[in-house]
Amino acid sequence: MNWFSIYVLNDEWEIGQANGYRSMGKLTGSLEWKNLVRHAEVLKRKHLKTLFNADTARFERFSLTHGDLLIDFSKQRIDTTTLALLRKYAEFSQWQTWRDRMFAGEAINHTEGRAVGHWRLRAGRTAPDDVRDVLGRMERFCNQVRFADWVGFSGKPIRHIVNIGIGGSDLGPRMLVEALKAYHLKGVRVHFVSNLDGADLATTLEELDAESTLFIVASKTFTTKETMTNANTARNWLLQKFSGEEKSISRHFVAASCNVQQAERFGISTENVFPFSDWVGGRFSVCSSVGLSVALAIGFERFQQFLGGARDIDQHFFSAPIESNVPLTLALLSFWNGSFLGARSEAVFPYSHSLRLLPAYLQQLEMESNGKRIDRDGTEVDYLTSPIIWGESGSNGQHSFFQLLHQGTELVSSDFIVMAEPDFSPPGHHDGVLANCLAQSSALAFGKSSTELEPEEIQDSWGDYRCCPGNQPSNTLVLPTIEPFTLGQLVAIYEHKTFCLGVLWNLNSFDQWGVEFGKLLADRLRPVISGNVSPEMYDASTRGIVAHFSKLKHKFIKK
Numbered sequence: 256m257n258w259f260s261i262y263v264l265n266d267e268w269e270i271g272q273a274n275g276y277r278s279m280g281k282l283t284g285s286l287e288w289k290n291l292v293r294h295a296e297v298l299k300r301k302h303l304k305t306l307f308n309a310d311t312a313r314f315e316r317f318s319l320t321h322g323d324l325l326i327d328f329s330k331q332r333i334d335t336t337t338l339a340l341l342r343k344y345a346e347f348s349q350w351q352t353w354r355d356r357m358f359a360g361e362a363i364n365h366t367e368g369r370a371v372g373h374w375r376l377r378a379g380r381t382a383p384d385d386v387r388d389v390l391g392r393m394e395r396f397c398n399q400v401r402f403a404d405w406v407g408f409s410g411k412p413i414r415h416i417v418n419i420g421i422g423g424s425d426l427g428p429r430m431l432v433e434a435l436k437a438y439h440l441k442g443v444r445v446h447f448v449s450n451l452d453g454a455d456l457a458t459t460l461e462e463l464d465a466e467s468t469l470f471i472v473a474s475k476t477f478t479t480k481e482t483m484t485n486a487n488t489a490r491n492w493l494l495q496k497f498s499g500e501e502k503s504i505s506r507h508f509v510a511a512s513c514n515v516q517q518a519e520r521f522g523i524s525t526e527n528v529f530p531f532s533d534w535v536g537g538r539f540s541v542c543s544s545v546g547l548s549v550a551l552a553i554g555f556e557r558f559q560q561f562l563g564g565a566r567d568i569d570q571h572f573f574s575a576p577i578e579s580n581v582p583l584t585l586a587l588l589s590f591w592n593g594s595f596l597g598a599r600s601e602a603v604f605p606y607s608h609s610l611r612l613l614p615a616y617l618q619q620l621e622m623e624s625n626g627k628r629i630d631r632d633g634t635e636v637d638y639l640t641s642p643i644i645w646g647e648s649g650s651n652g653q654h655s656f657f658q659l660l661h662q663g664t665e666l667v668s669s670d671f672i673v674m675a676e677p678d679f680s681p682p683g684h685h686d687g688v689l690a691n692c693l694a695q696s697s698a699l700a701f702g703k704s705s706t707e708l709e710p711e712e713i714q715d716s717w718g719d720y721r722c723c724p725g726n727q728p729s730n731t732l733v734l735p736t737i738e739p740f741t742l743g744q745l746v747a748i749y750e751h752k753t754f755c756l757g758v759l760w761n762l763n764s765f766d767q768w769g770v771e772f773g774k775l776l777a778d779r780l781r782p783v784i785s786g787n788v789s790p791e792m793y794d795a796s797t798r799g800i801v802a803h804f805s806k807l808k809h810k811f812i813k814k
């Protein structure tokens with residue numbers, strides 16, 4: 256049997272899945288889980304409207320503050336018993352022990368034998384020496400670029416920074432650079448290239464002048480195909496502009512990576528590599544040197560403020576009791592919605608244009624971490640794990656998919672994220688943003704029954720079409736404004752929420768073997784696509800598509 260049949264066409268495996276050869280696991284068989292199942296049957300029959308009417312202190316009871324942050328979860332389909340049962344379950348899952356093991360530096364990423372230390376990157380004075388050393392180098396470098404002590408090969412100051420990376424080496428810094436536009440330093444523009452499709456790099460390079468461009472190759476492993484292909488093409492582009500002068504590379508390329516040797520092999524000198532350790536997961540790496548593009552965009556001092564915000568939440572997460580612990584509470588609500596109420600997806604709606612890339616960042620953070628089916632004990636789970644995370648900035652989403660939330664058949668829990676003060680302030684906009692955000696979460700929660708239709712709405716016969724069932728749960732996170740510190744808080748809240756969810760589902764949130772499998776297949780298919788290997792050993796669909804590719808290719812060449 257070859258590798259292909261093992262992975263793709265093993266019928267026995269398929270039949271095993273279909274017959275559901277799974278015994279009741281240690282989680283679903285526990286009293287704590289069963290109590291939640293029973294309780295969910297009661298809550299499923301209650302409407303948020305009823306829950307609000309029955310309890311005038313619902314907002315006070317079901318909201319948390321941390322500094323200037325407000326987390327309102329009163330629009331979740333819960334009551335006090337739900338929270339009590341969820342917290343009992345959290346204790347059963349030993350969340351505190353797992354949290355303490357993470358903070359003690361234990362190798363809780365057991366399948367890769369690694370500790371989980373992204374929180375160390377922002378530990379300030381108590382951070383490890385190597386972390387502080389790299390931060391010091393980043394600070395010097397940012398100032399050199401900013402004040403033109405670092406210049407290009409021909410002596411021109413740096414005006415364009417291009418971050419070449421993908422996944423965790425792209426989504427975090429890209430989201431932050433976009434979100435912090437109000438804080439960008441003058442005179443430098445930051446670009447991001449991630450896609451293997453040459454259109455990404457080609458259209459970016461079109462805008463650039465090689466003499467004033469600096470590339471950051473951001474890659475934890477420095478082996479990721481997309482990143483290395485883009486980095487090599489960018490390298491050739493640069494060399495072409497400098498008539499093949501190899502020395503130009505060291506003035507125009509720096510790296511953020513764990514793999515210093517590989518970066519050197521690429522031609523980046525050691526002093527231009529900003530390293531981090533393998534206990535930083537890719538999707539948790541924005542506080543490492545992977546955030547260099549952010550630091551260059553907003554200045555190092557503000558980058559430190561961002562780290563300070565994340566540190567503030569680390570300290571809170573580490574010390575706050577179960578009742579007031581923000582990341583844990585968000586995780587418990589997500590766990591409740593997915594595992595007990597049956598919500599298969601969770602939406603994120605930042606009511607902020609600047610934060611519009613947050614959903615994409617959270618997609619990787621949460622789905623790559625908890626999109627798993629084998630638990631920490633090596634057993635296949637008998638419950639649903641990570642929901643599908645998706646979203647869009649408000650109010651744009653209202654004019655596309657919100658219809659499904661208001662009147663469709665899917666139960667979706669949403670996170671509304673909104674700032675009390677705007678980061679950009681043309682008059683007459685922000686009050687509208689706040690009003691829309693509140694209007695949507697209310698409409699989703701309370702809906703509109705036939706008795707609530709306006710008189711003019713019942714004159715025709717379309718009343719039923721106008722009714723909205725409501726009962727769609729949501730959280731609202733209020734931030735004072737968009738600034739580096741609050742974004743640091745936001746990032747750390749979601750990082751720790753993700754970790755807690757992994758604990759509640761008994762998963763290792765820090766590996767990603769599924770992604771590795773996809774990469775392996777792509778590598779093996781490459782020579783097939785180039786025509787150097789026959790597609791014979793592949794399935795009929797792959798063979799058919801490959802044949803169609805080559806037919807079209809020839810047609811295109813003929814033109």
Ligand SMILES: O=P(O)(O)OC[C@H]1O[C@H](O)[C@H](O)[C@@H](O)[C@@H]1O
Nearest residue numbers: 422423424474475476479537770
């Ligand atoms: O930073 P790199 O090593 O280039 O990895 C980039 C990305 O590669 C894979 O897709 C992993 O699943 C991601 O977690 C990672 O962020």
